[in-house]
Structures are given as structure tokens and as C-alpha cells.
Amino acid sequence: MQKISALQKARYGYIPKLPPVIQEDLSKIQAQLGEPTEAVADREELKKLFEKTYGKPIATFSRGSNPDASKKRKVGVILSGGPAPGGHNVICGLYDALKKANRESVLIGFKNGPAGILENEYIELNDKIINDYRNTGGFDIIGSGRTKIETPKQFEQAFKTAQEQQLDAVVIIGGDDSNTNAALLAEFFAKKGTNIQVIGIPKTIDGDLKNQYIEASFGFDTATKVYSELIGNIERDAISSHKYWHFIRLMGRSASHIALECALQTQPNICIISEEVRAKNMTLAQIVDQITDSVVKRAEKGYNYGVILVPEGLIEFIPEVGNLIEELNTLLAKEAAEFEKLEDTKAQIDWVSSKLTGRNKDVFVSLPAGIQAQLLMDRDPHGNVQVSRIETEKLLIEMVATKLKKLKAEGKYNGKFSAINHFFGYEARCAFPSNFDADYCYALGFTAFVLIANNLTGYLASVRNLSRPASDWEAGGIPLTMMMNMEKRHGEMKPVIRKALVELDGAPFKTFASQRDEWAVETCYQFPGAIQYYGPDDVCNQPTKTLKLEQETE
Structure with a gap:
């Protein structure tokens, strides 16, 4: 049986703070919609790909009337990608808001990331489960994964699961690639003529999912404080x-x-x-x-x-090495079958050296053998070199x-x-979230529900004015397509949320x-x-x- 630390027991009792507008009766919160938006780049291509969801307006919350908020709902939640401190509090905030609006509403957690919705593997979240994870680190409440929903078959599988579960909405908690998935899923559901909504939550400790309306991705605050403690210790x-x-x-x-x-x-x-x-x-x-x-x-x-x-x-940002990596990614994507036949690292290095061109070949040959080998390791799910290795x-x-x-x-x-x-x-x-991340994530979960309650889809939950106390925070949502551009993945141009x-x-x-x-x-x-x-x-x-x-x- 897992033993609970004194800190974990104490953190269970922490009450996260919320922006004033979403502390209200949820049936009295309306989404105010602004002007249509545009993507950050490649607008014509994205308009064609997102016929149903492109150009939605920014949403802000205000007091008003929304009787639909209190209707019984069933929502599915997915943790996608690497863990980040505060993910549990997003789910807790979503659960609390759902139950506050209607105690009969249901939240299910798809297990082990996007694979859960493809395979229809889930657990129904209840008070006991939720209370065991409040203000704690990790993604172990339902598990996470890096499966991408990208093929027609996978989209059909996700749709089938959503229908079988009779879901009103799906909330995807993830980074830029995961929320690109959310945008594509929202578009697919809309083209199917269904009312199943999709809402994203901005997660990544790297801090590269941000803009004017997404001031921070959750987990960045805690992660940098943990790293800074370690660096200070070394200093x-x-x-x-x-x-x-x-x-x-x-x-x-x-x-x-x-x-x-x-x-x-x-x-x-x-x-x-x-x-x-x-x-x-x-x-x-x-x-x-x-x-x-x-x-x-x-x-x-x-x-x-x-x-x-x-x-x-860093190595990808050094122009001479970045150009090399770009050619490597394309080469290994297009000639993967031939590369996989090579039996040892030396043979791989020699083969690649023979295929590279011009300056890229010179740079590759000049690198130590150990770095050459690391550049040829298995690609990530997007076809890119795994720079963490x-x-x-x-x-x-x-x-x-x-x-x-x-x-x-x-x-x-x-x-x-x-x-x-x-x-x-x-x-x-998977660190215990800081007070900031505990509050911010709980507010993002609440915000996701308010977006759902206002019948919005293809949105990313947004909480702003974050350098101020939570009493000054402002909640709302921005359309996912607003953050997108086209980038090369696996040698082909794909829609993705642009990294900040x-x-x-x-x-x-x-x-x-x-x-x-x-x-x-x-x-x-x-x-x-x-x-x-x-x-x-x-x-x-x-x-x-x-x-x-x-x-x-x-």
C-alpha cells in the first residue's frame, strides 16, 4: 500500500484560488465573443484544412445568464505527452466545475493518453479518486501517452468511442502537438455533424506554448523553480x-x-x-x-x-548543425527502410555520410562519433531527432x-x-506543483468547463493577468486555429501550433x-x-x- 507523505497530506487541504468571474454561479457566466480571428501564418492553407472551425472569435467570460450550464453532461479527459506539475489540478478543477453545475454529470478519464480514446479504455472519476490527487504532481491519476491521432482510421476510432460513451465533450491536456491534435479532432467531429466539443489545455514545462492570450503554459513555474534549486545547490x-x-x-x-x-x-x-x-x-x-x-x-x-x-x-539552433539535422530528418524519413537494414552504428554513419550533401556532409563528418550516433537514433513521433538524447x-x-x-x-x-x-x-x-501552478491549473480546469457550458469547441482555455494575484485573473478561451501554421513533419507540410x-x-x-x-x-x-x-x-x-x-x- 502506498504511503502518503506529510507534505502530500498537507497539500490535500490546500484550496486553490480562482478568478472572480468563475467563482460565480456557473449558470450566470456567459461567453462574450469578439471578432473572427486569423492564424499566425499560412492562412489560406489552414482555412481549407479547418473548414468548420477556422476563424472562431476569442471568448471572454462575463456575468449573464446561461441556463444550459446546469444540464447533465458527460465529459472525457485526456492527459497527453510528458507530465507537467499541476495536471492533476486541471482534472480536479474540471471535475469540481462539472459537479458544481450538476451533481449527476460524469467525468471519465481516458487511460494512458490519446490511446485511451482510440481503444475506449477509461475510468469513471469520482470524489474519492479526485480527492486522492488534489494538489499533487504527476499524471498518474489516469496516465499519459504520446500517441498521435493523425490517420483517418484513428479519427474514426476516436469518434466511435465518443459516440459509444455518449460524450458531450473531450478535454485534451497537452502541449503544442497535443493541442494541434485537439484542433484536428474538433474539426473532424464538426465535419461529422456532431455536437461533441473539444477543448484544449495549455501544458508544457518548456514554456513554448504561449502568446498574448496564453501567458504561460502550466508546469513551467514549478519546473523552473525545481531546476533553479538544483542549479543553486551546484553553485x-x-x-x-x-x-x-x-x-x-x-x-x-x-x-x-x-x-x-x-x-x-x-x-x-x-x-x-x-x-x-x-x-x-x-x-x-x-x-x-x-x-x-x-x-x-x-x-x-x-x-x-x-x-x-x-x-x-541548442544543437538544432546552431545554423550549420540545424541545416544538417533538417537534411537528416528528411533523409531518414524517405529512406527509412534502407537505413533500418544497416546492422551497426559504423555502417549507419558511413551510409549517412555517403548520402549527405555539401556543407551538411562536412559538418557531420567533423562531429565526434558519439554525437554522430546520437543524431541517428530513433526519431520522435513527429520524425525529428530526439535532442534530449x-x-x-x-x-x-x-x-x-x-x-x-x-x-x-x-x-x-x-x-x-x-x-x-x-x-x-x-x-x-512530476514535482508537487507550486502554489501558482496549483491555482492556475485548477482555474484552467474550471475554465474548460465554462467553455463547454457555452457550447464552444476548438478552443484553448485561457487565464490571463497571471503576474497579479488570482483575484485579478481573467478567464476565457482562444480558438486553437489562431495559433497555427504549417511546418514540415516526416518530410511533409502539416498544420501545427507554432512554438513560442x-x-x-x-x-x-x-x-x-x-x-x-x-x-x-x-x-x-x-x-x-x-x-x-x-x-x-x-x-x-x-x-x-x-x-x-x-x-x-x-
């Missing part, structure tokens, strides 16, 4: 032992939001921002030079130690060490360089950039410590520095 160890350079790779395949937030919280010596690398067309050698310069200057001061943060997706920090350590050895031989460096590599990823995905990258002209990056030269040479470390759940607001109820900086400048 404290570094100034205690005075002998190691710590290269820390952080989650964030497609954007550097996690690395940037952790840098703002901990002030490491170096933090590489992938988006800046791409914008400046930096080479791998230039990145190595930047790190080496910090090592040399700190050694001159007697500091033979330091901390460096590296986003896991590429040990970029080890590549940088090797190249910096080689550069320092050369400088030492030239009499330009007389320090000591001992490096340790780390990867912080799974450590934060770090904005180099944004306040968070500018704040970081204004201080990093000093951090590179001096020891300016900060030690955030563990997440606090109890205490004054400035200790336990603060949002991320990213969110505060973004909204202070608006």
Missing part, C-alpha cells in the same frame, strides 16, 4: 570546493525559456540562449570561444570553477578542453579545467543580457532554495521572473 558546491566547471543541460527542445528563467533566478557564469545563437548565425566554434573566454578570465582571478547552462535543443554539454566540454589545451601550450592560459556534466529533465516533470520562442527584444532576455558580462567573470550566484508552499506572498506565491518582467513592461 553553492562550486564556491565551496573551488574546482569544477559544471555544464548543465536543461529541458527545452524548441525554445530556451527554461534556461533563461533559471539564469534569471540563479545568475550562472554562462547561459546559452538558442534563439540568440540562431539570430546571430553563430557557429559551434564561436560558442566554444565564448565559454573558453569566461574560463580563462575567471582563472586569472583564481576562480577555476563555474556554472554553464545549456538548453537541450544528444549530450550537447559533453560535446562542449570536449571542445572547450581542446581549446584550453591549445591556449596553455601558447602560454595564454594557466588555470585548471575540470568539468562535470549534468542533465536536468525528469527531476521536475524566446523573444530577443523582450524584457526577460534584455534583463539577462544586461548582466551576463559581469556574471561571466565574477561570481554572482543566487540560491533560490526549495519551493515554499506556506508563508508570506513574496516567498510562496510569486510567479516566474519571466512572467513578471513580461507584464511589467506591458
Whole structure:
């Protein structure tokens, strides 16, 4: 029997806060609809793909009358993709709102992600199950998965399950790819002439599902606080032992939001921002030079130690390597059968080397064999290289060490360089949610129900004004197609929600950039410590520095 920790028992009693408008009688909340919207790009193509759901208006909530809110409903919920702190509270908020509107309404949880709706595997959620998961981390209440609903057969299977279950709505809790699935499912249901609604919830610790109306994806707050505690611990160890350079790779395949937030919280010596690398067309050698310069200057001061943060997706943002990866993805998608016949890694590397063209071939051949092999590992479900498996920090350590050895031989460096590599990823995905994420997720669950109660489909739940206390939050929804563009997947153009990258002209990056030269040479470390759940607001109820900086400048 699972034992419950004292913290978990205490967290059961935490009462999440809600935006004022959805604290009201749910039958008195109306969705106010604005003007039609457009996608962020590729509008004509997307209009053709989403004939029924493209261009819907933004929804905001206000007091009014909605007698439909109290009708009996049956809703299915899906956890999709990697876990993020707060997912359980989304389900709790959805369940509480559903039951508040009508105690006879039913919430079922499809098991192990989108596969659950394809295979019609589910559990009916009740008070006991829900109460066992309030304010806790993880996705284990129903399990998650990365199955994509993309083939005609799969869409028909999902539709069949929804009909057999007599569902009024499906809520999909996931990131940009999962919510792209939600948009496609909403369109498919609409084309079938059914009234089954689909609502998405913005989840990803990477922080790359955001825009003007989705100010943060849930889990980012907790994850960056967990990582920052670990980084601060390492920084404290570094100034205690005075002998190691710590290269820390952080989650964030497609954007550097996690690395940037952790840098703002901990002030490491170096933090590489992938988006800046791409914008400046930096080479791998230039990145190595930047790190080496910090090592040399700190050694001159007697500091033979330091901390460096590296986003896991960095290697794709280095233009020369990114071009290589793009050709690799296409090559391995189109010639997968031939590639799979090769029996060992050397044969694979030789085969790929013979197929690559021009500069891409030169870059691939120049990489260490270990990195070459990692670039050829199994692709993710979207046909892309799995960058979490590429040990970029080890590549940088090797190249910096080689550069320092050369400088030492030239009499330009007389320090000591001992490096340790780390990867912080799974450590934060299932953490107990911070108060912010506990509140935000519960509010997103409530918001999803209000969107359903107002007969909306193809929407993403939105809670805004997040840098302020929850009493100032505003709830509503935005159409999923509004966030979409066309991108190449498996060698073909597909509709996807565009990832939000770090904005180099944004306040968070500018704040970081204004201080990093000093951090590179001096020891300016900060030690955030563990997440606090109890205490004054400035200790336990603060949002991320990213969110505060973004909204202070608006």
C-alpha cells in the first residue's frame, strides 16, 4: 500500500484560488465573443484544412445568464505527452466545475493518453479518486501517452468511442502537438455533424506554448523553480570546493525559456540562449570561444570553477548543425527502410555520410562519433531527432578542453579545467506543483468547463493577468486555429501550433543580457532554495521572473 507523505497530506487541504468571474454561479457566466480571428501564418492553407472551425472569435467570460450550464453532461479527459506539475489540478478543477453545475454529470478519464480514446479504455472519476490527487504532481491519476491521432482510421476510432460513451465533450491536456491534435479532432467531429466539443489545455514545462492570450503554459513555474534549486545547490558546491566547471543541460527542445528563467533566478557564469545563437548565425566554434573566454578570465582571478547552462535543443539552433539535422530528418524519413537494414552504428554513419550533401556532409563528418550516433537514433513521433538524447554539454566540454589545451601550450592560459556534466529533465516533470501552478491549473480546469457550458469547441482555455494575484485573473478561451501554421513533419507540410520562442527584444532576455558580462567573470550566484508552499506572498506565491518582467513592461 502506498504511503502518503506529510507534505502530500498537507497539500490535500490546500484550496486553490480562482478568478472572480468563475467563482460565480456557473449558470450566470456567459461567453462574450469578439471578432473572427486569423492564424499566425499560412492562412489560406489552414482555412481549407479547418473548414468548420477556422476563424472562431476569442471568448471572454462575463456575468449573464446561461441556463444550459446546469444540464447533465458527460465529459472525457485526456492527459497527453510528458507530465507537467499541476495536471492533476486541471482534472480536479474540471471535475469540481462539472459537479458544481450538476451533481449527476460524469467525468471519465481516458487511460494512458490519446490511446485511451482510440481503444475506449477509461475510468469513471469520482470524489474519492479526485480527492486522492488534489494538489499533487504527476499524471498518474489516469496516465499519459504520446500517441498521435493523425490517420483517418484513428479519427474514426476516436469518434466511435465518443459516440459509444455518449460524450458531450473531450478535454485534451497537452502541449503544442497535443493541442494541434485537439484542433484536428474538433474539426473532424464538426465535419461529422456532431455536437461533441473539444477543448484544449495549455501544458508544457518548456514554456513554448504561449502568446498574448496564453501567458504561460502550466508546469513551467514549478519546473523552473525545481531546476533553479538544483542549479543553486551546484553553485553553492562550486564556491565551496573551488574546482569544477559544471555544464548543465536543461529541458527545452524548441525554445530556451527554461534556461533563461533559471539564469534569471540563479545568475550562472554562462547561459546559452538558442534563439540568440540562431539570430546571430553563430557557429559551434564561436560558442566554444565564448565559454573558453569566461574560463580563462575567471582563472586569472583564481576562480577555476563555474556554472554553464545549456538548453537541450541548442544543437538544432546552431545554423550549420540545424541545416544538417533538417537534411537528416528528411533523409531518414524517405529512406527509412534502407537505413533500418544497416546492422551497426559504423555502417549507419558511413551510409549517412555517403548520402549527405555539401556543407551538411562536412559538418557531420567533423562531429565526434558519439554525437554522430546520437543524431541517428530513433526519431520522435513527429520524425525529428530526439535532442534530449544528444549530450550537447559533453560535446562542449570536449571542445572547450581542446581549446584550453591549445591556449596553455601558447602560454595564454594557466588555470585548471575540470568539468562535470549534468542533465536536468525528469527531476521536475512530476514535482508537487507550486502554489501558482496549483491555482492556475485548477482555474484552467474550471475554465474548460465554462467553455463547454457555452457550447464552444476548438478552443484553448485561457487565464490571463497571471503576474497579479488570482483575484485579478481573467478567464476565457482562444480558438486553437489562431495559433497555427504549417511546418514540415516526416518530410511533409502539416498544420501545427507554432512554438513560442524566446523573444530577443523582450524584457526577460534584455534583463539577462544586461548582466551576463559581469556574471561571466565574477561570481554572482543566487540560491533560490526549495519551493515554499506556506508563508508570506513574496516567498510562496510569486510567479516566474519571466512572467513578471513580461507584464511589467506591458
